[in-house]
């Protein structure tokens with residue numbers, strides 16, 4: 460039996476699913492042991508490598524998440540909120556590390572992860588890249604250094620198939636800015652301006668979402684005051700950065716105490 464952690468990938472046919480399968484297969488510190496798609500998906504029953512248009516990888520895509528997760532030491536999950544809640548219960552039962560990249564979860568859905576985190580390690584982040592996680596720390600510092608004379612705006616841009624807004628990353632950056640300012644994001648968040656909105660409220664943190672073409676993911680944190688502006692920016696041009704972060708999280712989670720963690724824990728960036 461191999462000591463190399465086995466990884467199951469959910470949402471195998473998705474943009475991130477396919478990227479993850481390629482990255483897991485190319486990484487000799489992990490091995491692919493499972494690939495899950497939703498019931499009725501045309502990939503179910505096919506070898507995942509063949510379904511992706513390449514050589515067979517010896518892993519058949521299944522809609523039976525229990526069967527795919529059972530032999531795995533970690534499940535990497537970039538799917539949709541309801542699906543992720545189901546996978547959390549299965550990973551908890553199996554004691555498998557659950558790396559969650561899925562965004563768009565409501566507060567109530569996030570709270571539903573709590574029971575699973577008593578039985579298994581959950582690493583969840585709206586963005587798994589090193590660059591964005593570093594940017595959250597920079598955002599917190601800059602927000603702490605500046606007063607409310609500086610308006611904070613978060614502008615994100617993504618491809619035209621993205622279904623949630625603001626992005627998970629934008630919300631992470633908003634949380635970081637609010638933390639830096641010593642306020643709760645829920646009290647100052649300004650989303651979806653339209654029509655006669657009135658002047659901007661001092662202290663608010665605003666969000667703008669752009670959707671178009673094949674943009675992988677771009678995030679600006681703007682600090683705008685009278686006479687000067689600072690912009691902190693991250694641009695992702697390759698989804699591999701998210702996949703590599705997720706694999707890092709899957710390896711980091713091995714042997715850790717059950718609980719909920721994020722990428723700052725994985726990357727050692729928590730201050």
Ligand SMILES: NC(=O)C1=CN([C@@H]2O[C@H](COP(=O)(O)OP(=O)(O)OC[C@H]3O[C@@H](n4cnc5c(N)ncnc54)[C@H](O)[C@@H]3O)[C@@H](O)[C@H]2O)C=CC1
Pocket residue numbers: 469470471472473474475476495496497498500537538539542559560561562563584585586587588627701
């Ligand atoms: N945290 C991070 O670093 C990143 C997070 N994301 C997030 O990951 C999620 C997926 O993004 P994409 O890959 O672009 O979306 P996508 O739509 O290309 O892929 C989602 C896949 O999940 C599958 N799926 C949905 N329900 C399922 C179920 N019950 N069982 C099995 N498979 C199921 C779909 O069939 C689809 O193949 C989104 O929430 C996105 O925001 C995306 C990139 C980076």
Ligand SMILES: O=C(O)C1=N[C@H](C(=O)O)C[C@H](O)C1
Pocket residue numbers: 562585586617618621625626627628629675676677
């Ligand atoms: O849906 C995407 O594509 C992405 N989603 C994540 C988010 O919501 O922030 C991360 C990345 O920006 C790509």
